[in-house]
Amino acid sequence: MTVQKAFEVEVKIDAAPDRVWAAVTDPAAIERWHGWDYDGLAAEIQYIYVDHATLAPPDRLIIADETGGQEIVLVPDGSGTRIRVTRPGEAAVDQYDMIEEGWRSFFQQLRHYLERHPDEERRTIFLEGDASPAAVVADLRAKVAGRDWHADRYQAGIATDDFGGGLVILASGIPVAADETGPMMITLTTHGLDDEVFAATKRGWLAWWSGLAQNPRLTSAP
CATH class of the missing domain: 3.30.530.20 (START domain)
Incomplete structure (x- = not known):
């Protein structure tokens, strides 16, 4: 039980x-x-x-x-x-x-x-896959200019002025300090992006994620 x-x-x-x-x-x-x-x-x-x-x-x-x-x-x-x-x-x-x-x-x-x-309304980009959370966190800090929004054993958040004042939350099924591969999710919240910029942002983030994760997947607003 x-x-x-x-x-x-x-x-x-x-x-x-x-x-x-x-x-x-x-x-x-x-x-x-x-x-x-x-x-x-x-x-x-x-x-x-x-x-x-x-x-x-x-x-x-x-x-x-x-x-x-x-x-x-x-x-x-x-x-x-x-x-x-x-x-x-x-x-x-x-x-x-x-x-x-x-x-x-x-x-x-x-x-x-x-x-x-x-x-305000928002649009999100949601990424899933298997990766090393420690490696992804390090890569995110290099990719996204911003400040730590929150940090916990299984999560890390970055607030940024990019993406219309966005928020990136990394959530891992294993501790974020771990080097081994585990299930991960990343949610990028955006504000005020027009359709063309949002579509380009989706393509860019999926390409980035595909280089880090096994079985990379993306879900987003239209």
């Missing part, structure tokens, strides 16, 4: 609680920051934040699903907000958990949206 890991993910956002609450309860707003663009994104948002969610305004969202559910809480912190998600469980704290890491990425995307691009 698989033992479920308990986790808590918390991120500080420089935005008032009412703005954060609106961004996590309005499906139209959620689509501007959550995950990446693909044909099933609207259905995913509906499943998580509407169909399986119980809202307790102004600061609590309970998501009931087959994993036992998670609880999202907003905590005022000065002029900002701490957003926290918790899930009960018993597994060892150092165990990789896809749902935990998903929330870590989502909250960093939410933070970037509210702090740098409130109410």
Whole structure:
């Protein structure tokens, strides 16, 4: 029997609680920051934040699903907000958990949206494949001019002025410091690029990724 890991993910956002609450309860707003663009994104948002969610305004969202559910809480912190998600469980704290890491990425995307691009539309480029996370992180730092947005055991984020003020999140199934090959995902969030520039950006990133990863794949907005 698989033992479920308990986790808590918390991120500080420089935005008032009412703005954060609106961004996590309005499906139209959620689509501007959550995950990446693909044909099933609207259905995913509906499943998580509407169909399986119980809202307790102004600061609590309970998501009931087959994993036992998670609880999202907003905590005022000065002029900002701490957003926290918790899930009960018993597994060892150092165990990789896809749902935990998903929330870590989502909250960093939410933070970037509210702090740098409130109410703006986005387009994403999503890359998957198998690669050495340590090598990819080093290559990303050379490729993307920016600053560290966040860093955790399984993730690294870079905020950049390129791509209309973009965000790159690398999420790995093995620690990002590892030299061995493991499953990886990279999400590039862009803003304000016209169709021609966005298409060229997709081609460039896929070519770059194909030189680093085994079984490289790309999903993006049209």
